[in-house]
Amino acid sequence: MALSRTRSTRTAKPAATPATRPGGTTLQAAKAAQTRGRLIDATVRCIVKHGYANTTTPRVAEEAGLSRGAMMHHFENGAALIKATIIELHEKRLRAFRRAAEKPEEHDVDTLVETYWAQVQKPAFIAFHELAVAARTDRELGAILFPLQEEFRERFNAQAEALFPEWRDAPAEFDMAMNLSQTILEGMAIAVQTGAMDKAKVPMMLVHLENQIRALMQHTSGSGSV
Structure with a gap:
């Protein structure tokens, strides 16, 4: 989206007195x-x-x-729309992560990895990757995306720590497990989309990642879940 060509100086008209729902929402x-x-x-x-x-x-x-x-x-303007879109993409990812992690069975390594892999197959991830690549050379887009990405990372990490208390005694290992999962799964998703990786190799790679996470789990107090 050529942000510089979508600016508008349009002034919004005063809103009419809104009707109100019983719950207070207009x-x-x-x-x-x-x-x-x-x-x-x-x-x-x-x-x-x-x-x-x-x-x-x-x-x-x-x-x-x-x-x-x-x-x-x-x-x-286009910048306002793109900013709102990036914020919503981040919120969707946080909501999906929270829903998955709140289920006890999702703390199982295999299920956690497979759930994350399913998330990066969705249009929301493809759209965000398109924006992230474009932001590298588009200064206006970068000025919107990079601060939001930093804020998202802080919120994601805080949420992860709250949702996985079993890793509390091994923060370094947990950080490694989260970064390893994100880097490998998102990288594989991009590689499959661009034809750089044969999709048939994905199951083997997922098993390898699960084993890596289990190895990191040896440093935690629990041994049966992530």
Whole structure:
């Protein structure tokens, strides 16, 4: 998305007095949130299908089934839309990680690795990877993505520590296990997508990663779960 070509100086009109739901949420606010969600989902689909450079605000509006004017009512320019999309991609990843880790069976090494692998097959990961690669040379995109990525990393690490108390006595090993999983699984996902790795080799690589994590587990007080 060429951010410099999607700026708008449009001034939002004053909102009318909103109707209120019994729970306190206004109908207008709920509708606005739904529309914003449609636009963010459409942005992800466009990035996956067309790549970041070819994802334009008119294309996103068309994908979402909205006029460009309606889109600009919710996002004043392309930069605001991309920032909201990155934030939502991070939130989805945090929610998925939390849901998986809150289930006792997900602390099993094999299940944990397979769950993570399933996550990096989804469009959200493909879209984020497209953005991360583009941010290397796109200064405007980098200015948006890199601070959000740093914030996400801090939140992800804090959440991981809270969700896996059994690793509390081995913080260095836990950090290694998390970084090893992320690097190998995300790297494999990219390699498979780009044809650099035969998908048939994935099961063997997953088993190897699981064994590496089990080796790190020997330093924890528990021996049956991650």
